[in-house]
Every structure is written in structure tokens, then in C-alpha cells.
Amino acid sequence: MVAALSAARGFKAAAYGGSVVILERNRVVGRKLAITGKGRANVTNARSKEEFVRAFGPSGRFLYPAFESFFSDDLVTMFAEAGLQLKTERGGRVFPITDKAQDVVQAFAQLLVRDGVDTLYSARVRSIDAGPGGWTIGLESGKPVRCRAIIVATGGMSYPGTGSTGDGYGLLEHMGHHTSPLLPGLVSLHCAEKWLGELAGTSLEGVAVEAWVGRKLLGRSHGEVMITDRGVGGPAVLSLSLAVVPALAEGQDVALHMDLRPELGVDREIHDMEACGNAEAVLAYVLKFLPKRMALQLMSVWGIEGKGRTPLPRKTLAAIAKSVKGVELRCTGTDPLASAIITHGGIVLQEVDPRSMGSKVVPGLFIAGELLDLQAVTGGYNLQAAFSTGFLAGRCAAEYVAKSANDGRL
Numbered sequence: 001m002v003a004a005l006s007a008a009r010g011f012k013a014a015a016y017g018g019s020v021v022i023l024e025r026n027r028v029v030g031r032k033l034a035i036t037g038k039g040r041a042n043v044t045n046a047r048s049k050e051e052f053v054r055a056f057g058p059s060g061r062f063l064y065p066a067f068e069s070f071f072s073d074d075l076v077t078m079f080a081e082a083g084l085q086l087k088t089e090r091g092g093r094v095f096p097i098t099d100k101a102q103d104v105v106q107a108f109a110q111l112l113v114r115d116g117v118d119t120l121y122s123a124r125v126r127s128i129d130a131g132p133g134g135w136t137i138g139l140e141s142g143k144p145v146r147c148r149a150i151i152v153a154t155g156g157m158s159y160p161g162t163g164s165t166g167d168g169y170g171l172l173e174h175m176g177h178h179t180s181p182l183l184p185g186l187v188s189l190h191c192a193e194k195w196l197g198e199l200a201g202t203s204l205e206g207v208a209v210e211a212w213v214g215r216k217l218l219g220r221s222h223g224e225v226m227i228t229d230r231g232v233g234g235p236a237v238l239s240l241s242l243a244v245v246p247a248l249a250e251g252q253d254v255a256l257h258m259d260l261r262p263e264l265g266v267d268r269e270i271h272d273m274e275a276c277g278n279a280e281a282v283l284a285y286v287l288k289f290l291p292k293r294m295a296l297q298l299m300s301v302w303g304i305e306g307k308g309r310t311p312l313p314r315k316t317l318a319a320i321a322k323s324v325k326g327v328e329l330r331c332t333g334t335d336p337l338a339s340a341i342i343t344h345g346g347i348v349l350q351e352v353d354p355r356s357m358g359s360k361v362v363p364g365l366f367i368a369g370e371l372l373d374l375q376a377v378t379g380g381y382n383l384q385a386a387f388s389t390g391f392l393a394g395r396c397a398a399e400y401v402a403k404s405a406n407d408g409r410l
């Protein structure tokens with residue numbers, strides 16, 4: 001509901017007059033916002049516009065006008081107006097100082113009341129139709145709503161319990177728009193290696209992960225990796241999944257390389273491992289940088305479990321060192337879209353004007369938020385994009401209504 005809330009504020013900020021109403025299927029405001037950032041709401045990032053655009057990959061440039069209209073500094077000011085201060089943490093991640101996502105939802109609700117924005121709850125939109133003089137919106141229950149411009153910001157398909165069940169794709173396809181393949185985004189990856197299952201719940205810090213298809217590097221990431229009962233997750237893997245998921249969807253064989261000690265070069269790692277000389281010393285050595293469960297599991301994967309102080313051949317020690325620098329995993333799939341953080345894919349960008357979020361297919365129609373085929377790594381980028389595209393869509397919808405009324409089109 002982030003893009004819709006921001007669109008309503010953009011509409012009001014344009015000050016062309018006219019009224020704006022939000023049609024929300026839920027009975028409450030911000031159900032998804034309330035669970036973001038593990039309940040702390042990583043609402044944006046302190047990094048520059050250029051870094052934001054990079055975080056969205058090849059499509060990022062589409063967002064420049066939206067970031068020009070409403071960016072992270074505007075977000076900080078907006079929440080300050082509602083009495084909520086934000087703070088910046090590691091990696092430029094911005095959170096409410098209260099560490100409570102619910103406070104972000106409350107602050108937003110407060111701003112809407114202050115700005116005189118009406119919200120109709122339990123108002124699930126089932127159809128939108130363009131006609132002379134504007135739009136007719138069919139609701140699941142209740143009388144149709146008529147309006148002069150419409151902003152569709154129904155989100156994606158992850159966490160459908162929050163209301164984002166993908167309704168917007170069908171509504172917009174009905175208007176002539178197209179949707180790119182909808183895949184899980186920022187999602188845990190499943191791996192073939194059964195030994196991982198024994199370590200479910202183990203967290204590895206400061207790991208470098210690379211994804212490869214044959215000799216082609218799909219992407220790399222660094223940070224925390226969480227071992228799950230079916231493979232790997234955690235911030236480093238979630239971000240990498242944006243490159244992995246489309247390749248898996250095309251049936252490609254994706255391999256993951258996990259460097260458990262990226263701060264050391266391979267030669268140095270081999271040197272240190274060779275200096276261990278025996279299994280007992282190898283264990284003591286890896287326990288310096290790996291959790292015990294992982295260290296013990298790797299001892300059995302390396303086949304040196306229980307070998308005590310028996311000297312190990314240099315070749316074996318070198319191979320162990322290389323495996324610390326490159327644990328090989330084969331990707332077999334991902335967690336489902338419903339439990340992904342975002343939807344990878346959406347309304348194709350070529351059909352949307354980045355300067356207004358206006359549809360290039362139907363006049364008076366605007367599209368914002370996660371519904372668009374835009375996805376970024378973790379770190380507050382996705383929420384900021386929803387705020388920014390929403391605000392721009394709202395402002396331009398207000399302009400459209402005012403202009404159309406003046407020249408008699410509406």
C-alpha cells in the first residue's frame with residue numbers, strides 16, 4: 001500500500017485541487033509495510049541516486065524521474081513531519097529510530113488524515129474500464145466508483161496474505177498492458193547438497209557468493225548467508241537470487257561458489273592450511289571463522305573427520321583450503337513466490353512513461369510500485385521505489401485531471 005499512500009500524497013502535493021481516494025481491499029492500512037525489514041521497516045537507503053539506479057540493474061535508469069520527484073531525503077522529511085525520526089545503519093540502510101515498522105505505518109496513516117486523503121477499506125477492485133469522461137471501477141462489493149484518472153498500485157504476488165495477490169496484472173492486461181514472467185525475487189535458493197540440511201539455521205557472516213552458469217558469472221554478493229533446510233538464504237543469497245532466478249526459470253544449470261574466507265587470498269589460505277598439518281589442527285583453524293556445526297560438517301565432507309593428529313598429505317590440505325575458498329553448491333530451485341520478498345517481473349516498462357508513470361497504452365491510467373517490472377537487491381531500495389513511483393504518479397495524475405478538465409476532454 002506504500003505506492004498508493006505515496007500517490008495520494010503526490011496528488012495532494014500537486015495542489016491542483018480535486019479529491020483523491022484510495023481503494024484498499026484490506027480492512028487496515030499497510031499490512032505489508034508492517035512486516036518489512038523483519039518488523040523494523042528498512043524504508044530506504046542513504047546512498048546516492050546513482051547507487052539506487054545501480055541496485056535495480058539494467059532497468060534502473062527508468063527510475064531517475066521518480067527519484068527526482070521524491071527521494072530518500074524527502075522521505076526523511078515526510079516522516080519527520082509526522083514526528084518519526086529515521087536512522088542510518090550499516091550499508092546505508094535507513095530504519096525508524098524506534099525499530100518498529102508499525103510506527104512507520106502509523107506515521108503514514110497520520111499524514112493521510114492530515115492531508116485529507118480518503119481511504120475506502122474492504123474495497124477490492126475487480127474491474128477497471130475506461131469510458132467517456134473517465135473511469136468506472138468495479139468493486140467486489142459495493143457500488144462502482146467513477147473517477148477521472150486512476151493509479152493502479154496493487155503490488156506483486158509475494159506474501160499474498162498481506163493483500164498482494166497479483167490482481168493488478170490482470171486488471172492492466174485487460175487494458176492492453178503486458179506482464180513479464182512473474183518469478184520469486186529476493187528468495188532463498190534450494191541446493192542439491194544434502195549435507196546442508198544438517199546445518200539448517202546456521203548463519204555464516206562475511207561470505208562471498210558467486211553464481212555461475214558454466215563459465216558465465218551471473219552475479220556475486222557478499223554478506224550473511226543463512227543455511228536453510230533446503231539450501232541457502234540470508235541477505236547475500238537473497239540479493240544474488242535476482243540474477244539466479246531468471247536463469248533457473250530458463251532451465252539453466254546454476255552453480256553457487258561460496259568463499260567462506262574472502263578476506264584471505266587462496267595462496268595464503270593454502271599456506272595456513274598446510275601449516276595445520278593434521279585434522280585436529282584443521283578443525284581448530286576453521287573454528288576461528290566458522291560456526292562449530294559448519295566446521296564439524298565440513299570435516300566429514302572433506303573426509304578427515306576423527307583423523308586426529310595423523311599427518312595429512314599436503315595435497316589434501318591444499319584441496320581443503322581451496323574448498324574453504326569455494327564451496328560448490330548446485331541450485332535446484334527456489335522457495336515459492338508466496339514466501340519471496342518481492343515479485344521478480346511485472347508490467348513491462350516500455351509501456352509506461354518514466355516521466356509520469358503514465359500508461360502509454362491508455363490515457364489517464366498510471367501505474368506505480370512493485371507492480372512494475374522493477375526489482376532491486378535488499379537494503380531499502382524497493383520501498384523507496386514504491387514511495388517515489390507512487391508520488392510521481394500521484395502528482396502527474398493530478399496534472400492530467402486538471403489539464404483534461406481545462407481542455408474539455410473530461
Ligand SMILES: Cc1cc2nc3c(=O)[nH]c(=O)nc-3n(C[C@H](O)[C@H](O)[C@H](O)COP(=O)(O)OP(=O)(O)OC[C@H]3O[C@@H](n4cnc5c(N)ncnc54)[C@H](O)[C@@H]3O)c2cc1C
Binds near residue numbers: 030124153
Ligand atoms: C516480508 C517482507 C519484508 C520486506 N522488507 C522490505 C524492506 O525492509 N525494505 C524494502 O525496501 N522492501 C521490503 N520489502 C518489499 C516491499 O515491502 C515492497 O516492495 C513494497 O511493499 C511494494 O509496495 P507497493 O505499494 O507496490 O505494494 P504493496 O505494499 O504490496 O501494496 C499493495 C496494496 O494493494 C492492495 N491491493 C491488492 N489488490 C487489490 C485490489 N484488487 N483492490 C484493492 N486493493 C488491492 C493490497 O491489499 C496492498 O495493500 C519486503 C517485502 C516483504 C514481503
